[in-house]
Amino acid sequence: MIGIVGYGAYVPKYRITIEEIARVWQKDGKAISKGLNVKEKAVGSLDEDAATIAVEAARKAVSHAGIEAKNIGALYVGSESHPYAVKPTASIVADAIGASPDLTAADLEFACKAGTAGIQMCLGLVGSEMPKWIEYGMSIGADTAQGRPGDALEFTAASGGAAYIIGKKNEEIIAEIEDTYSFTTDTPDFWRRPHAEFPRHAGRFTGEPAYFKHSIGAAKGMMERTGTKPSDFDYAVFHQPNGKFPIRVAKMLGFEKEQIEQGLTTPHIGNTYSASMMLGLASVLDKAKAGERIFAVSYGSGAGSDAFVIKATKNIEKNRPKPVFELFKEKEYIDYATYAKFRKKLKSL
Amino acid sequence: MDGALPLIWRKFGERYDLDGNKCGTCGTAYFPARAVCPKCRRKGTLVAQKMPKKGKIVTFTELFAGPAGFEHETPYFIAIIELDNKARLLSQVVDSEKEKVKVGARVEKVFRKISDIDPEGPIAYGYKFKVVG
Amino acid sequence: MRNVSIIGYGCTKFGEHWNKSFRQLIAEAGIEAILSAGIEGKDIEALYGGSMASGRFIGQEHIGALIADQLGLNPIPATRVENACASGGTALRSGYMAIKSGEYDMVAVGGVEKMTDVGVEQAAIALGGAGDQETELFHGASFPALYALMARAHMDKYGTTEEQLAAVSVKNHHNATLNPKAQFQREITIETVMNSGYIATPLKLLDCSPITDGAAAVILCESEKAKKLCEQPIEIIASEQTSDTLSLAARESLTETKAAKIAANRAFERAKLKPKDIDFAEVHDCFSIAEILAIEAIGFCEQGQGGKFTEQGNTALDGQIPVNVSGGLKAKGHPVGATGIAQAVEACLQLQGKAEKRQVKDAKIGLAHNVGGSGATCTLHMFKALEGKN
Numbered sequence: 001m002i003g004i005v006g007y008g009a010y011v012p013k014y015r016i017t018i019e020e021i022a023r024v025w026q027k028d029g030k031a032i033s034k035g036l037n038v039k040e041k042a043v044g045s046l047d048e049d050a051a052t053i054a055v056e057a058a059r060k061a062v063s064h065a066g067i068e069a070k071n072i073g074a075l076y077v078g079s080e081s082h083p084y085a086v087k088p089t090a091s092i093v094a095d096a097i098g099a100s101p102d103l104t105a106a107d108l109e110f111a112c113k114a115g116t117a118g119i120q121m122c123l124g125l126v127g128s129e130m131p132k133w134i135e136y137g138m139s140i141g142a143d144t145a146q147g148r149p150g151d152a153l154e155f156t157a158a159s160g161g162a163a164y165i166i167g168k169k170n171e172e173i174i175a176e177i178e179d180t181y182s183f184t185t186d187t188p189d190f191w192r193r194p195h196a197e198f199p200r201h202a203g204r205f206t207g208e209p210a211y212f213k214h215s216i217g218a219a220k221g222m223m224e225r226t227g228t229k230p231s232d233f234d235y236a237v238f239h240q241p242n243g244k245f246p247i248r249v250a251k252m253l254g255f256e257k258e259q260i261e262q263g264l265t266t267p268h269i270g271n272t273y274s275a276s277m278m279l280g281l282a283s284v285l286d287k288a289k290a291g292e293r294i295f296a297v298s299y300g301s302g303a304g305s306d307a308f309v310i311k312a313t314k315n316i317e318k319n320r321p322k323p324v325f326e327l328f329k330e331k332e333y334i335d336y337a338t339y340a341k342f343r344k345k346l347k348s349l
Numbered sequence: 350m351d352g353a354l355p356l357i358w359r360k361f362g363e364r365y366d367l368d369g370n371k372c373g374t375c376g377t378a379y380f381p382a383r384a385v386c387p388k389c390r391r392k393g394t395l396v397a398q399k400m401p402k403k404g405k406i407v408t409f410t411e412l413f414a415g416p417a418g419f420e421h422e423t424p425y426f427i428a429i430i431e432l433d434n435k436a437r438l439l440s441q442v443v444d445s446e447k448e449k450v451k452v453g454a455r456v457e458k459v460f461r462k463i464s465d466i467d468p469e470g471p472i473a474y475g476y477k478f479k480v481v482g
Numbered sequence: 483m484r485n486v487s488i489i490g491y492g493c494t495k496f497g498e499h500w501n502k503s504f505r506q507l508i509a510e511a512g513i514e515a516i517l518s519a520g521i522e523g524k525d526i527e528a529l530y531g532g533s534m535a536s537g538r539f540i541g542q543e544h545i546g547a548l549i550a551d552q553l554g555l556n557p558i559p560a561t562r563v564e565n566a567c568a569s570g571g572t573a574l575r576s577g578y579m580a581i582k583s584g585e586y587d588m589v590a591v592g593g594v595e596k597m598t599d600v601g602v603e604q605a606a607i608a609l610g611g612a613g614d615q616e617t618e619l620f621h622g623a624s625f626p627a628l629y630a631l632m633a634r635a636h637m638d639k640y641g642t643t644e645e646q647l648a649a650v651s652v653k654n655h656h657n658a659t660l661n662p663k664a665q666f667q668r669e670i671t672i673e674t675v676m677n678s679g680y681i682a683t684p685l686k687l688l689d690c691s692p693i694t695d696g697a698a699a700v701i702l703c704e705s706e707k708a709k710k711l712c713e714q715p716i717e718i719i720a721s722e723q724t725s726d727t728l729s730l731a732a733r734e735s736l737t738e739t740k741a742a743k744i745a746a747n748r749a750f751e752r753a754k755l756k757p758k759d760i761d762f763a764e765v766h767d768c769f770s771i772a773e774i775l776a777i778e779a780i781g782f783c784e785q786g787q788g789g790k791f792t793e794q795g796n797t798a799l800d801g802q803i804p805v806n807v808s809g810g811l812k813a814k815g816h817p818v819g820a821t822g823i824a825q826a827v828e829a830c831l832q833l834q835g836k837a838e839k840r841q842v843k844d845a846k847i848g849l850a851h852n853v854g855g856s857g858a859t860c861t862l863h864m865f866k867a868l869e870g871k872n
Contacts, residue, residue, distance in 0.1 A: 013444045045443065046422060047461040051474065055460040083472055092474060096365040096460055332446070341421070360616065381617060408638065408736055410630035410682040412622070416606035419622040427627045427682075429731045437731040439618050439631075452638050463621060473620075 003176035005167035006065020009282045010056040011160045014043040024336045037243025041270025044144045044159035050079040051089045054142035055096040057161035064321045065165045069098040073134030075105040078114025078274045113300025115141020115274045122166040137166045141274035148198035158270030162278035174316040178309040183217035190301035218305030230254040234292040237263035237280040239299035283324040290314040357473040364475030367400035378436040402458040404432035418466045445480035485705035486581045487715035490519025491827045496696040496815030497665040504596035507697035509552040515699035527586040529560040532573030532593035533819035538608035566612035570822025571852030571861030577702045587704045593823035594697035612855040614729035628856040630682035633771035635736035646789030648675035650770035658809025660840035665815030689770040694815035698823035712870045716830045720749035720864040742779035745862040757781040762842040764825035766853035767810040822852035833867040
């Protein structure tokens with residue numbers, strides 16, 4: 001058996017409401033909030049970046065797993081807002097949590113799905129015959145996502161992180177990863193060129209040929225390979241660029257609303273990009289009971305989806321971390337000016 | 350300090366995870382680690398030790414004028430914190446409601462950027478603390 | 483036993499000297515000192531120059547030789563002395579010990595800082611270097627922050643109030659109006675201080691000493707020789723220096739300055755005097771709280787009572803023990819490296835009865851307390867006037 005032995009979620013304390021952002025741009029905040037199904041988004045403080053967020057999530061995961069950080073043999077950080085273009089975030093995390101130096105580490109980028117790509121890499125390494133020494137692998141999705149001031153993305157681009165530790169000891173696994181499948185094509189729906197400060201996106205093109213095609217492609221492929229259907233699962237989690245897309249994609253695939261509710265995080269904290277589906281999955285794991293099955297699909301622009309079939313073990317009930325939805329409640333609202341300062345949107349800073 | 354990379358690099362253990370030491374002879378914990386126990390001197394037996402990540406505020410101040418590199422962070426809190434093993438350190442206190450930052454308040458360590466002055470230079474990460482409860 | 487006396491002194495006006503450089507300032511003070519001693523440059527055998535951060539402020543190190551050069555004193559041995567804000571006091575003690583040792587009979591000692599050639603944030607970084615760079619300044623703890631931490635601890639432990647802190651500044655501003663060389667020439671009230679805006683709570687702008695340019699110098703001479711050269715030499719009857727941990731967090735106490743306490747105890751012992759024997763004191767009031775910590779450490783009042791003692795007027799010019807009659811660092815100004823020497827200059831003026839409007843009546847014994855960093859260095863000197871040539 002191979003699966004998740006621990007997970008950790010981190011969401012910065014500060015929130016800005018969609019209405020406050022809309023106020024600055026003289027738009028109808030209520031209508032936008034309703035249209036996106038997002039109330040507010042989490043904002044990293046001035047001294048937070050993807051590395052600090054990844055470290056906080058990683059520490060919680062280590063503490064939840066109850067393992068020695070030095071036994072982590074592989075560490076990947078998926079993000080589209082790595083603090084350095086060249087110089088890994090992963091080595092910062094490894095040092096900060098005490099996993100150095102006996103490990104392999106790297107940064108990953110695949111828009112919003114780099115963290116789940118990291119989970120797949122960990123599955124491969126931990127389960128592999130070569131190298132044999134990798135006992136645990138950790139993958140983190142962390143972002144301080146930025147939307148260009150005034151752009152539609154600004155209403156949802158949020159900060160947050162989630163870390164997963166993959167292991168192979170039956171007595172430690174809280175959720176078995178039964179299988180994984182990915183669906184990838186060259187679909188440029190969202191990108192950021194070197195030196196560009198903010199990503200660009202292709203408007204409505206990000207929907208049908210991008211998010212929906214890939215999420216559905218991966219989901220269907222996964223179910224085909226495992227011989228499963230939506231009703232076989234207790235929970236389903238999808239990538240959540242806004243609060244509407246995951247609900248619609250679930251419906252298109254034949255999942256019921258009850259199956260996805262526990263994993264919907266974006267309506268409360270915005271789209272945390274690389275952490276989005278991973279935070280949703282963490283919230284599901286907070287609730288899942290032994291034997292319950294979870295269907296999880298990430299999506300990264302550019303474009304691809306990683307699907308997972310997961311089954312909670314009896315170990316999951318032994319040691320529950322503070323639930324993700326509880327973390328959301330630790331918050332303080334800021335205005336747009338503070339948000340602009342925190343996220344360095346004022347050019348003279 | 351602008352661009353002084355080795356100066357921040359050699360402090361990673363201390364700043365990322367509170368690496369200090371403790372005198373086996375008198376039991377005093379030191380942060381940062383000391384080369385000599387000032388109480389026992391040559392009779393001291395210093396061994397590496399990580400400091401606890403929780404403590405309480407001994408004294409604090411809220412700064413409204415920061416030195417170069419911190420101008421844009423004002424106002425911010427600086428406190429002297431007594432860790433649970435009695436070792437004391439100075440740190441910023443962040444993410445805490447103003448009225449909760451007071452003498453005696455319980456705090457725990459968080460990992461943050463301390464210094465990020467040059468957009469093309471290295472970022473210095475390290476400990477800050479936040480009030481808990 | 484050889485003793486050491488001051489036979490000449492000089493001091494520039496303290497303030498923002500936009501048109502004067504580091505070297506011009508120290509030359510002005512040094513020349514005044516040499517002339518007032520009635521000696522010639524060739525009589526001076528060695529020089530000690532105190533400066534805290536000339537490298538940070540003006541990009542110039544190696545200022546010992548520079549000062550000797552500017553005063554036309556080459557090739558005498560010239561040495562820079564640096565102990566942060568106690569650089570001046572330490573330079574004075576270095577000169578004192580050089581004569582004490584018997585190596586020299588006459589030594590020039592100077593202190594200088596040119597602080598306004600950089601912006602305030604850069605000045606804050608330079609001054610922050612007096613604390614622990616790795617565990618204080620690195621984390622954004624400016625110098626006012628360190629003293630604010632002590633002020634909060636003092637308030638917490640002893641009930642000291644912000645108004646009591648303000649009383650220090652009000653008194654020192656008043657004294658400064660009587661000192662033509664002081665940077666500030668205006669009276670302030672408790673209310674002005676209380677409304678002056680926080681720099682680092684509980685310290686407000688007017689609890690803090692300013693950024694100042696200035697220089698001061700004294701000529702030291704072996705006392706027997708001094709009596710032959712000078713009408714009224716000012717003998718250094720005690721010179722002490724102590725140290726403590728650089729970082730504030732590592733100190734035993736945040737409400738007492740241990741280094742100052744030990745220096746004061748040793749000085750009183752050596753001079754066979756008690757705090758009540760002191761007629762006036764120049765203490766290191768870089769912040770209002772620092773003066774309170776100083777008068778408690780020296781023993782002018784009980785530990786923890788410094789705020790009340792000040793508020794009651796005991797340290798005023800006409801009080802029980804006049805403190806900082808020059809205006810202190812707060813109002814006379816604080817050109818860091820010059821401060822310790824300027825305190826000695828004030829002692830000379832008072833003991834020779836030349837302090838004009840701020841003259842302390844019957845001043846016989848003076849004390850100077852100079853602190854480096856947040857208390858990691860302390861120098862403490864006591865002075866008295868000798869009968870010299872007629």
